[in-house]
Amino acid sequence: MKKSLIALAVLTASGISFAQSSVTLFGVVDLGYTQSKTGAAKTSSMTDSGQASSRIGFRGVEDLGGGLKASFWLEAGTNPDNGTGDATNNNNQSASAVTAPRAGTQGLTFNRRSTVSLEGSFGEVRLGRDYTPQFWNHTFFDPFGTNGSGSNVTGAAYGDARNFTGVRASNSVGYLSPKFSGLQVQLQTYMGEVASPAAKAGNGTALRVTYDAGPLSLAVADSKTTTGAGTDWKATNFAASYNLGVAKVMMMSSTDKITGEADMEGYLVGVTAPLGAGVVKFAMSNIKQGTTVDSDKTAIGYVYSLSKRTALYTTFATTKPMTGDKTTGFDLGVTHSF
Template sequence: MKKSLIALAVLAAAGAASAQSSVTLFGIVDAVVTVGRGTVADRTQLTDSGYNSSRLGFRGTEDLGGGMSASFWLEAGLNNDNGEGDPTNVNNQASGTGAASAGRQGLTFNRRSTVSLAGGWGELRLGRDYTPQFWNLTVFDPFGTNGVGTTQTLNSIITGSTAVRASNTIGYFLPGNLGGFYGQVQYYMGENVQNGAATEDDGNGLGLRIGFANGPFNVAFSTSRTEYAAGDVRQSNIGGQWDFGIAKAMAHYSRDENGAIDGKGWLIGGLFPVGAGEIRASYSRYETDAAGQPETKKLALGYVHNLSKRTAVYTTWARVRNSGGAAQALGGSTTGVNANSSGFDLGVRHSF
C-alpha cells in the first residue's frame, strides 16, 4: 500500500504563511524464475526484475508558494531473491563501481538520488539520475528493458558507464505546458583531480533529449557525448510510438561510438491488450564494426496478466542469433561464438 505522510509547516516568523509537504514510500518487488539455454552452459535461477525493476524508494515535495516547489527522490535497486542491493557508480568510469559490481552488496540509492527545484520555468535537478540517451531505448521497448526480452540495442550497447545512468549530474527539464513538446539537458562530471593528466576529464559528459507527444503519438530524439582519454563515447537514438487502441506500435534506431568502434541497432515491436492482460512482442538487432562485424538478432514474445492494479503475473520467451564473432547469451547462460541462446522468464510483480 502506498503510504503518504502529510505535514503542515507553520512559518512563525512570517505570521500566517504556511507550506505543504509530503513524503511517500514506494517500491516494486518483482520475482522471476529465469531459465537460460546456451551451447556452453545452461542456467536456472530465481532472480528479480523480469517485468519491472525491483526497487525501494522515498520521494517528497514541498510547496514553496508562487508556483515553486522543492523535491527529493531516493531510489534503491533490490535483489529480492536474496535481499541484497544493486551496486552504483560514483564517477561515470570503470573505476567508480568497485568490486561489488561483480556480485551484490548492501542498499545503495543507485537508481536515482536527486534534489530538485521546479516552477513554471521547468525543473532543475541535481544528483544521480537516468541519462537522456537512455530514455528512448526503454520507453520505446515493449519489454521496458527488463528481463530476457530486453532490446538488444541495450544488451549489446558499447557505450559503458553512462548508457543508462550517470552520477554527479546537473539537469534541466522543460515545463509540461508546451503543447506536447518535452525535453531535458544534462551535464555530468567524472570529478577527477584537474592535474593536467590525459584522464582528468574522464566521465564528464553532456546529454540532450527532445520529444513531442500528442494523443496517440510520441516521438523523441536524444544524443550525448562522454569524454575519456581512451576515446570519447557517443550515444544517439530516435524512437517513436503510436497507440492504435487495439495495439501500441513501437520502434527505435540507435547509433553509438566508443573510441574507434561504432555500433548501430534497431527495434520494432508492439503491445497488444487482451482482456486483463497484454501480449508483448519485439524484434531487435545490434552490430558493431569491430573485427568480423559482430551482430546479434533477438526475437522476444511475452504475456502479462494483471491480477489487480498493483499485482501481475507474466512470462517471456526470447531467442538470440549471433554472427560475426558475437556471443550474446540469455538468462545467465553461456553460449559459443556465432551460436544461439534462448531465455525464459516466469514471474510475479507487486508494486506499492
C-alpha cells in the same frame, strides 16, 4: 506503479490535518524463475527483476508557494532473490581495480536515483544522480522496458561495461522544460569523480527532445561522454510510437560512436496489445558493430494484471548471434509494486 502516500500528518490538539506536502515510500518486488539455454548449456535460477526493476525508494514534494516546488527522490535498487542491494557508480566510468565486494555483502545504495529539484513554470532543475537522456528511448520504446529475458539487444550499447553513463550518471545537473504544445526538452551535464580529472573522464552532456500528440510519440536523444584523454562515446538515438487502440506499435534506432571502434548500430520494432486482463508484448531487435557483431533477438511475452499493483508475467526470447549457438530465455514471475 501505484505509490504509497505517507501523509505528512500534522497532529494538533483539535484534530488531524494534512499539509500540501507529502513523502512517498514506494517500491517494486519482482521475483520469478528464469531458464536460459545456449546449445547444450542450460541454467535455471531465480531472477529478481524479470518484468520491472526491484527497488525501494523515498520521494517527496514541497509546495513553496508562488508556483514553485522543491522535491527529492532517493531510490535504491534491490535484489530480493538474495537480499542484496545494488552498487552505484561515482565516476561515470568503469569500476576501479579495487577488489569487488564479497558476494552477499553489497548494501543498499541510492544507485537508481538520488536527486533534489526545484520546479516552477520555467521547468525543473534537477541535481544529483539521475537517468541519462540517452537512456530513455532504449527503455520507453521497448515493450519489455529493458527488463528480463525480453530486454532488447540494443542494450549491447547502453549496457556496455565501458559505458557507465548509458543508463545513469552521477554528479549531474539536469533541466527539464515544461511541455509546449507537446514538445519537451531535457538537458543534462554530468561530471566524473576521482579518476582522471585532467582527462575529464566521466564528464558529458546530453540532450533529449520529445513530442507527444494524441496517439503519437516521437523522441530523439544525443549525448557525448568523455571516456579518457581525447576519447569519447557519442550515443544518439531516435524513437517513435503510435497507439492504434487495438495495439501500440513502436520503433527505436540507435548509433553509438566510440573513439577507435566501428560504430554500433541498433534498432528495435515492437508492439504491445491489450488482451484480456493483460498485455501481449512482442519485439524484434538487432545490434551490429562493424564485421564482428550482428545479433538478432525476438521476444514475446504476456503480463497478466491481478491489480494495478500486481501482475504475473511470462516471456520467451531467442537471441541469434552472428556465429555460434542461439540463446533462448524463458521467464515466469510476479511483479508487486507498492
